[in-house]
Amino acid sequence: MKPLIRVTGLTKIYGTSGQAFAGIKDVSFSVKEGELVSVIGRSGCGKTTLLRCIAGFEKYDCGKICLDGKRVCGPGPDRFMVFQGLDQLFPWLTLRGNIIFAMKSVHKGMAAKELRDRAGYYLELVGLSHWADCYPYQLSGGMKQRAFLARALSVNPRVLLMDEPFGSLDAFGRRAMQDLLLKLWEKTGVTIVFVTHDIDECIKLSDRILVMASGGLKATITNPLPRPRQCEDADYRNFFTEVSRVIGEEADTGKEPVREPAIRLKWADATLR
């Protein structure tokens, strides 16, 4: 299948005059249409930067990102990013109002009735129909997460970029959101790039796992387990051990990620290791 997202030699340099360092260096990979790919790695290794570059929120210094063969030069309605944290809804709008607001920005000129009907459909999809007229402050963390998903899907993006979306939930809430995400992914066929710190989460969810370390892509691991994935299964435990080993190797070197002075780079010497 043709890749939907193609990232080639992506490098993002942070810093100001004199000294600079690479938030991401020479990262290349592709994601097929309809694939669910996780990005995992230690804190500071560049996961969010990568996602923000794909979203078009961040300008990059070298390399190329293409979506369906076209170069990404900024944000667009074909991509929707779900951020960390629970404050992503407008507090002065109801749940339905939040979803309609997002849809209006993409489906310009859509009739009010259709906007309302569509918002109702997506709220039902995530089990929040009865909360449509509530305001964000009236919702639990898990309900807010479901609302973020409804809003993201309502604009019908080709790619959903998710940055540790369930990190603020407890174990039960997290499991429920993972199940819901998989259900909606199968139903909609949307392509997902999912950043997480959690090995179980990336094994449970993804087709492939991109392991990042110190701004680079260290390994790409194809998930061999059939769905649904049960952590009690022997194959699951073996795969968990394998993924942990690949991620752990970096920790074993004792190297800190990209901000260490040893790998800081001068602007004039932006040849990245």
Ligand SMILES: Nc1ncnc2c1ncn2[C@@H]1O[C@H](COP(=O)(O)OP(=O)(O)OP(=O)(O)O)[C@@H](O)[C@H]1O
């Ligand atoms: N706007 C910025 N200006 C300067 N440095 C930045 C900026 N954004 C990120 N960085 C640095 O780039 C590196 C990669 O950051 P990034 O947020 O992408 O990592 P991450 O893997 O998502 O981390 P975490 O898992 O903790 O969220 C870090 O060293 C970070 O301090």
